[in-house]
Amino acid sequence: MLHDPLTGLPGHALLLDRLGQSLIRARTRGTLVTLVLVAVPGSLPEAARALRTGLRPDFTVARYHDAVLAVLAEHDFGDGSPIAALIRELVGESPRIHWVTSDGDTGPEDVIATAERR
Incomplete structure (x- = not known):
């Protein structure tokens, strides 16, 4: 499913595609x-709406599965801790957050697996 009917966000399949494209850009551009x-x-x-309106427009907010949303961000330096902190602030209610930052040296499935383990 490309878009999730409950949230109106991109669905799992579209998230994987965007992640793959982001990893290619990271590898080729050094981001x-x-x-x-x-x-x-x-x-x-409500959480989907808060993330969509509170994050940069070039970030992808998607429904990963069930009650899990995903945020995909491309950036020039650092790690995901400032992004994770902003997400905590926007969602409130103490969400469980797992994140990983990659330089594009691995595939989408490995990035997701790493994020799930953290």
Whole structure:
């Protein structure tokens, strides 16, 4: 499914495609990609709306699965900690957040697996 009917966000398949494209850009341009998985304890549509309006427009906010949203961010330096902190602030209600930053040296499945383990 390309778009999730509950949240109106990109779905899992579109997230994987965008992640793959972001990793290619990171590898070829020397930038970084951060993937943040957010387990939302409250209303998923409200959290989706808060992230979509509170984050930069070039970040991808997607529904990863069930009550988990994903944020995909491309950036020039650093790691995902400032992005994760902003997400915590926007979602509130103490969401569980797992994140990973990559320089594009691995595939989308490995990035997601790493984020899930953290």
